[in-house]
Amino acid sequence: MTTPKKLTRAEQKALRPIQILDAAFEEFVRSGFSGTRVEDIAERVNVTKGTVYVYFETKEKLFEAMIHHFSVPFQELLETAEGLSGSATDRLLSILGLLYEQIAEDRTTRELTRLVISEGQRFPDLIDRHHDEFIAPIIAKVDGLILEGVASGEFRAIPVEFSDIVVAPILTTTVLRLIFDDRREPPPNKEAFLRAYFDLLLHGLLAKPH
Amino acid sequence: MTTPKKLTRAEQKALRPIQILDAAFEEFVRSGFSGTRVEDIAERVNVTKGTVYVYFETKEKLFEAMIHHFSVPFQELLETAEGLSGSATDRLLSILGLLYEQIAEDRTTRELTRLVISEGQRFPDLIDRHHDEFIAPIIAKVDGLILEGVASGEFRAIPVEFSDIVVAPILTTTVLRLIFDDRREPPPNKEAFLRAYFDLLLHGLLAKPH
Amino acid sequence: MTTPKKLTRAEQKALRPIQILDAAFEEFVRSGFSGTRVEDIAERVNVTKGTVYVYFETKEKLFEAMIHHFSVPFQELLETAEGLSGSATDRLLSILGLLYEQIAEDRTTRELTRLVISEGQRFPDLIDRHHDEFIAPIIAKVDGLILEGVASGEFRAIPVEFSDIVVAPILTTTVLRLIFDDRREPPPNKEAFLRAYFDLLLHGLLAKPH
Amino acid sequence: MTTPKKLTRAEQKALRPIQILDAAFEEFVRSGFSGTRVEDIAERVNVTKGTVYVYFETKEKLFEAMIHHFSVPFQELLETAEGLSGSATDRLLSILGLLYEQIAEDRTTRELTRLVISEGQRFPDLIDRHHDEFIAPIIAKVDGLILEGVASGEFRAIPVEFSDIVVAPILTTTVLRLIFDDRREPPPNKEAFLRAYFDLLLHGLLAKPH
DNA sequence: AATGAATGAGAGTTCATTCAT
DNA sequence: GATGAATGAACTCTCATTCAT
The missing domain is CATH 1.10.10.60 (Homeodomain-like)
Known part of the structure; x- marks a missing residue:
């Protein structure tokens, strides 16, 4: 053994x-x-x-x-994202699912995020590199998919600011877990969370169609 | 003299x-x-x-x-939230607007958030207190409004996990500004951001009603 | 007491x-x-x-x-030298006597000399300053007196390289005391040494006049 | 191969x-x-x-x-000195010339002198040995030659303290080069220096015979 | 013979904290 | 109340020395 x-x-x-x-x-x-x-x-x-x-x-x-x-795993994520196929919706949700796993659920990436937030001022080059290598490509990918969906008529026409908003539940979950750690009750399981997240993302909050 | x-x-x-x-x-x-x-x-x-x-x-x-x-201002925010009137949607958007101003746009609260994230482990009592006094009441308020809107038929029936998701763009903006500071281009102006945020929140991403 | x-x-x-x-x-x-x-x-x-x-x-x-x-005392020496009067010989011997007291006999200056020799490479600026402030003025003073004596017919015509040679017994005594410290028998008393030094300096080694 | x-x-x-x-x-x-x-x-x-x-x-x-x-070369110098012939003056000047070459002009011996001065306190045995093997025999040799010259009437009758004084320009040149290295203008060429040194040594500074 | 990973005893320097003035 | 000289513990970093390979 x-x-x-x-x-x-x-x-x-x-x-x-x-x-x-x-x-x-x-x-x-x-x-x-x-x-x-x-x-x-x-x-x-x-x-x-x-x-x-x-x-x-x-x-x-x-x-x-x-x-x-410890930044290495991000590379793989980006590569995986390139290989996806299906409708814009399918691919967007796939990427968001991967991001959720990688950022919110993976302890290493989560804590790396803490260090980026807390030590960024002391290591600005590190942050810039982190941004250029990971954040920017991911944002670009999500941006591209949204634009693609809008062009194909799959999505409503929406301003570019949407990228951050679309991704927001992932970073928010990450940060809340960083802050409350074990003190708060553990977050809902992945499937339930993603179901709610995707449902709201796709259909919005209102009961009646606009 | x-x-x-x-x-x-x-x-x-x-x-x-x-x-x-x-x-x-x-x-x-x-x-x-x-x-x-x-x-x-x-x-x-x-x-x-x-x-x-x-x-x-x-x-x-x-x-x-x-x-x-520096945690004092939150008190006032909660009190203001109590005095709101109108439909659930109106009141929800009002609260989210106030939160955006208070958390994402106000430098003091933003940096306080950084300290909560970075020093939380060393000062667990501080975090607990922060949670009990500020986070929990706000989440409760948003939760309540959503449940109210669901009950009144204004909102679709959605699981409770939604609270974090609904608020997510605010915390995400806060954190991204903390991380990238001046290095990234400044965020879109408040009105444009909130318009996009609320639009997506209410109507979702899909072009066709479900 | x-x-x-x-x-x-x-x-x-x-x-x-x-x-x-x-x-x-x-x-x-x-x-x-x-x-x-x-x-x-x-x-x-x-x-x-x-x-x-x-x-x-x-x-x-x-x-x-x-x-x-600890370099301060040199200043005073230079000032004293300015106030001397008498023949070139008298003034030269007076200065050499003062230098002997200050450099060879004074423990502080002697040990300062050790540090200048041993740590000079690490503190080149210090050495340059030491040279400009103390060594150069003293050498210039001795040079000047010799030229004066030569001009007045008191001294033989001698090349400028003489300055170092004229002063040499003083620095040599200093260095030998630094090296052998207490191990060698103590140096002869000041009067005997200066008498021998000055006698040789003025009259040379040869028994017959040239 | x-x-x-x-x-x-x-x-x-x-x-x-x-x-x-x-x-x-x-x-x-x-x-x-x-x-x-x-x-x-x-x-x-x-x-x-x-x-x-x-x-x-x-x-x-x-x-x-x-x-x-690196102390080895001194041995040879002493042996060479033994083999000299001629008047006391000739032999004295020959030895001083050799010493000048060996101590003042040879970088290795010069720097060895620096180490003897700077590290002597930490390695007293080294210094004692250095003294016994090199300094003492050389001083003895110079002393002997002077006494010989005095006995033969070649030199004036002078006290024994003269040895150090006679050799002084050599050690002084060595030390000044150690201190000022490249910063000061390079020392005069060997021939000019020795000519001045020997001239002063033999005839003294005064214009008129005593 | 040669290596170089590892050690461990400091060395220089910093800084939260104290306290006499 | 305010000071700042002094402390001393802790920290980063260094380096002579060892030893298994």
């Missing part, structure tokens, strides 16, 4: 930076950049703080490397 | 803690709790470190006092 | 930086710049190392301030 | 410690004992830290070995 602990030197060496990045994620999430001690990160990996500095020059560079390391 | 300064000694004395709280807000917003130095706060008020400790026992207590101090 | 220890706040405050500079001198002389711990300096003054940082931003700035502080 | 590298393995092996000592010299000269990192020395030889410790137990022992390694 248990994996044997014996690793070769080479394996251990390849593993170390990943272990440190994982530990850094947990500690930075727990305490923020300033509140985290390099020694706490080291202890999580059962090494001394000197070892952390073997792999990362400074605490700041470690933070940045950690953010990059 | 001498012209009195603008403030009497007593007035000055009463002002000091307020000045410190204001300065604390700016510095905590800029650098977070751990990243802020008590001395930076003091310098903003042109006093020395020691003076801050005359009014606040510790940095933590100063932070908490600052949060309470 | 003993001076009472009670100092007012203001006196203590004015004294502190001087005390620290004195302590810094002793420690930097003992261990060099890199080898000296700020804490050792602090302990000499019976304060904690935090206190040192109240007065000096960094160890480097403390070092530089210390060098400046 | 394969062309052998320039050095056999055995040659390479014998070379390593020499390479390390050379690199150590450069780094210790640049930064002093405390300021030098073993890793910097290793990098100069294109090996890693560990390799240095294969050959030298500690940084201190490496420093001492380096000093010994």
Whole structure:
């Protein structure tokens, strides 16, 4: 059952930076950049703080490397989105579903969002890069789908500001879970939430057609 | 003989803690709790470190006092919401408009939101209190209005999870502005945004009635 | 006999930086710049190392301030030299005597010379300043006196390179005392040394006139 | 089959410690004992830290070995001095010329002098040995020649303190070059300097014979 | 012989907090 | 009330040294 602990030197060496990045994620999430001690990160990996500095020059560079390391999944999401087919509605809902899973339900991305909000002022380059690589392409994708749906007559003609609004329940869920964590009752299950979200998105609140 | 300064000694004395709280807000917003130095706060008020400790026992207590101090405006919002009249739709949109102004457009509330997200883990009591005093009543109010509209036939029958979704564009705008600050192009003006938001909320995305 | 220890706040405050500079001198002389711990300096003054940082931003700035502080006596030497009168020979010997006292016999200047030699590479600006303020004026003074003596027929016609040579026994004595400290027998007394020095300087080594 | 590298393995092996000592010299000269990192020395030889410790137990022992390694040339100087012939004046000037070349003009000896001055307190045994092996014999030699010249009537009768004074221009030139390095104009060429030095040494400063 | 990952004992520096004035 | 000198604990980062490979 248990994996044997014996690793070769080479394996251990390849593993170390990943272990440190994982530990850094947990500690930075727990305490923020300033509140985290390099020694706490080291202890999580059962090494001394000197070892952390073997792999990362400074605490700041470690933070940045950690953010990059955990931003990877976004890439895959964007690629998946490209392969979708079906009506504009189908594809829009598929993407929103994927985004919900990736951003709101995945703890890693959720906490990454916390760090982006809390440490963004100290690491503006990080934020810009995050925006250019992830946010902008996603927004563009959603924008494109809406325009496509409008052009095909599937959607009502709506102004571009809609993108943020369409995506809003996903980021809102993410942020509310970040704020209330375990204190509030856990959020409704994914299916129920998405059903309500999509229903409102497609049909609106009013009982009578306009 | 001498012209009195603008403030009497007593007035000055009463002002000091307020000045410190204001300065604390700016510095905590800029650098977070751990990243802020008590001395930076003091310098903003042109006093020395020691003076801050005359009014606040510790940095933590100063932070908490600052949060309470700036949380006041929510009270008024809730009271205003109570006085509304009209159809459920009218009252809902009025409340959402007020919330948008209060949360997304008001810099103070916006930055307070940042602190709630970033420092919540360190100050759980603060978050609980924030939830009980502000979030819960607002959610309850929106929930109530929706149920009322459903009961009156004004709204379609929808599950309770809708509350968060209905409010989502407001929190999302807030958070996006926190993250991208000046880097992204400024958000659309209030009227255009609210028009799009309310239009989508009431009618949904689809071109054809269901 | 003993001076009472009670100092007012203001006196203590004015004294502190001087005390620290004195302590810094002793420690930097003992261990060099890199080898000296700020804490050792602090302990000499019976304060904690935090206190040192109240007065000096960094160890480097403390070092530089210390060098400046102890370079003061040179100023006085130059002023004294200006006031001399008599034949070129008289004035030259007077200056050399003063230099011997100031550089070779005064422990402070001697050790300052050690620091200039050992830490000069790390603090080139300090050395340049030291050169411009002290070495260059002294050399110029000696140069001037020699040229004057040559012009008046008091001295033989000699090339300008002589300045360094004329002063050499002073710097050499300084350096030899720095190197051998207490290990070698103490140097001859001042009078005997200067007598020999001046005799050789004025008359040369040869028994027969040229 | 394969062309052998320039050095056999055995040659390479014998070379390593020499390479390390050379690199150590450069780094210790640049930064002093405390300021030098073993890793910097290793990098100069294109090996890693560990390799240095294969050959030298500690940084201190490496420093001492380096000093010994570069002190060798003095031996030859002393032997050359033994072989001189001619008048006391001729032999004295020959020795002083050799000393000038060896101490003031040779970069290695010059920088070794810097280390003797700056690190002497940390390595007193080194200094004592340096004194016994190099300084004392040279001083003795110069002393002997002067006494010889006095006995033969070639030199005036002068006290023994003269030795240091006679040699002073050499050490002074050395130290001034150490201090001012490239910042000051380069020293006069050897011939001009020695001519002036010897002229003053033999005839003194005064225009009229005594 | 050579490596370089890892260590651990500091070193410089910062800063919340105290308290005599 | 206000000060700011002083503290001391904690933090980031360094580096001589070790040792399994």
